[in-house]
Amino acid sequence: MKFLIIQPKLEKNIVQLESELLTHPSVDAVIFPEGYLNENVEQACHLAKSHQKILIGGHRRLSDSPKDRAIIINRSGEIVLDRVKYSQTSFVTIEGLKIGHILCDELVVQGMKSEDPNMVDLIVHPIGVGMFSEEQFEEWISEAKKIAVTYNTMIIGTSHADGSFRDNDVSIPIAYCIDKNGEPVFISKNDVRARIFDSKTTEV
Template identity: 80%
Template sequence: MGVRMKFLVIQPKFEKNIVQLESELRNNPSVDVLIFPEGYLNENVEQACILAKNYNKILIGGHRRLNDSPKDRAIIINRSGDIVLDRIKYSQTTFKSVEGLMIGHILCDELVKQGVKNEDISAIDLIVHPIGVGMFSEEQFDEWINEAKKIAVTYKSMIIGTSHADGSFRGSDVSIPIAYCFDENGDAIFVSKNDVRTRMLDIQTKTVSFPQLINQ
């Protein structure tokens, strides 16, 4: 990757609005891209576009259209507040060039159900993996981390994933928040289990810092 960009990887709690997103944007002016979980935006896409433009940031994550089936969608919003990717879950993986980075976008259990579903896999720089809720077992956590690592190696691409800080799958009494980043060689830059701190990642130097604590 010749491009240098700072990514903020957040693990917000579920909320009807996007107060946590705006707080992270306000408190981290040096970042270029903010990555958030599947479904976090809910129906607040228009507000997210306004925030992206006002704060001059790229937003990558997921939102919902309740009348769709499935309702979850992948979304990328550029610094001008324009939606440059809006893909329904379980459809073909879409790649977008965003300020010099070729970015792929997979949603939650697409990781294990279909992986990267596109025959044109040339020159992928980054795969973003917004996850809905936490893992419902230690076994699932290990399975998803291992699958993400395989994808990084297969496509020679960095991959970043993040879930909400709360929520459980189909009423499970276990919810393990997850976030991770592997480089193009499959080496872990960070793997987070039950640690919902915001992480700032400089993708050129591959360094991680913790700009602030969230969900206190």
């Protein structure tokens, strides 16, 4: 399966997602940051169906507390995962691939919170804004490597290209892919280019 890993800027609509779908017609799935969809879920479902792509990331529901939610939409435009942040880790099998979903700081707050995390093919890690320090960047990459090794699975994470945490002056965009042995396939710091990862060849 070919994954497009994007680092869009924060926006009220999802123009950048639509642009990436048009630019990369060969991919099977797109991974985007926490909260990126905002409340544009219906439009995202339409895009998934019209482009026949799997969409994996996060959205916000303002009536919830916390408001951020994990989401996966299949090629038919159907929501197959939609859970509130800090709840049990969810797993969805799509086209033979078992995918787990960790949302932003769940990585360091709770990790894989599940009674049955075995036999996972891929963990996706949508992140909100960039890292607020070099130390945080290294900490999160280190935690991702530990999870990859512990559960013998690949993990892919991506943040927005902009934004800061609680008005911090520093925002370091991050994207990464760690293989099941805890070895980096790629680690991106302050480089917001979209990347295509092929899970069959493990090449970027």
